[in-house]
Amino acid sequence: TYVQTGVGEPRKGSYDYGRTANPTREALEASIAVLENGSSGIAFSSGLAAIEAIVKRLSVGDHVISEENTYGGTTRLFTKIMSRLGLKFTFLDTRDPSEVANAIRDETKLIHLETPTNPLMRLSDIPKLASLAHDADALLSVDNTFASPFNQRPLELGADFTVHSSTKYLNGHSDVIGGLIALRDPELTEELLFIRNSSGAVPGPMDCWLTLRGIKTLHVRMRQHNANGLAVARYLENHPAVEKVYYPGLPSHPQHTLAAEQMDGFTGMVSIDLGTLERAKTLTEHLSIFALAESLGGVESLISVPALMTHASVPEERRLAMGINPGLVRLSVGIEEEADLIQDLDGVLG
Incomplete structure (x- = not known):
């Protein structure tokens, strides 16, 4: 926590409690925003927590289209947890944009991809699927963990969210668990920050520092x-x-x-x-x-x-x-x- 300058007067206007704001975490968030050519970044306690926050934007009855060949933990999150809360999921092969187009319905609010996928190394055409999502007033989330920002930057290709398990290439030393989202829309940023603060899925400052150390190389x-x-x-x-x-x-x-x-x-x-x-x-x-x-x-x-x-x-x-x-x-x-x-x-x- 932080010593405040006065009653109800956080330091520098935001530092009142570590779950809400932390300068080391903010440095990591600024770093992923630059790496992904976004305007903002948000750090989480794991990659799954980052994906969960995106899905938590949705309401009962909303529909999500997901690439079928995602990390097993993502599939488990969607089918065993989020589906119990009234969300609907369709899993399909997103290599074929026509399959995605046919699966879109009025309730579709999100298309979620991994590209390349884990473990079959399938690719999805990010610009085409971004166009399909936006034409349907839905958003596109891309898990970029396998590629890293060095090899691929989904926001440049039309995605609304780029997600990382920062445990992996970004940290690069197998000594951290963490997640990151990069995005460009200020309203979406504020919405996800509210969800993270309310849910509590924040990384500790030491994990953020270790990830920043890894990003240097x-x-x-x-x-x-x-x-x-x-x-x-x-x-x-x-x-x-x-x-x-x-x-x-x-x-x-x-x-x-x-x-x-x-x-x-x-x-x-x-x-x-x-x-x-x-x-x-x-x-x-x-x-x-x-x-x-x-x-x-x-x-x-x-x-x-x-x-x-x-x-x-x-x-x-x-x-x-x-x-x-x-x-x-x-x-x-x-x-x-x-x-x-x-x-x-x-x-x-x-």
Whole structure:
């Protein structure tokens, strides 16, 4: 809390209680606004808390269209929590704008995307979907966690909200949990600030400071993540043990052209299909550099099996329909030496 200059006289007009205002948090918010070319930023205690705040703007009966292949925690938030409060959700493949257009109805207030998606690396055409949303008097929210502002800035492409789990690339050191929203509309900013203050999902100043520390090296780290991600994806694409590689930087990716249009780089996130859970376990449990762990975007390389880890809360039928099968492996390629990473993978894949 803060010592006040007089009764009902907060310091500098706003510093009365840490949940409402904090200078370190405000520095982080100013930073994400600049990185995303927005006019304001809002910090939260987690990425899910940031998404929740956007959805909390809505009222009973309002309708949300969401990309079906989102982070499992987002799917769980929408289906298990927010739907109980009277909101309606439609999950579909937002790669096809016509599917989105057909799903819009009078009650539609929000379209929520991940692009690239977690873990299948699907892309959505942000300008087209922004146009569809705005024509329907709805708003567009884009989770930009996988790309980072270094590689993609959704506000420049028409989005109303850019969301980050700042736990990931922005912090970059796997020692913080946090979320951020960047936006341009002053009224939306004030609305979300009110929701955050009322709900209490604020990050502590130390977490904000650690994230600011990480952002100082974002450009250097992302160049290496991008380079290593592409190198690992190329190696895996040519390996006979790998049935499929999901990486938008490869010309073989069905949306490579779109990726090149709306992204400046393709990140360090790579997913592969090894066919069976047994093969997935053999790889993920016997590597030396890649650590078997959830999360992503840190300087160290991580590997996981989404069906049993990050997306275990998604119903099996829905997971399989999207292609998240037990043999799918997700790699968060770090900034170690490229040759060392490939040697680590090759030592197990053979």
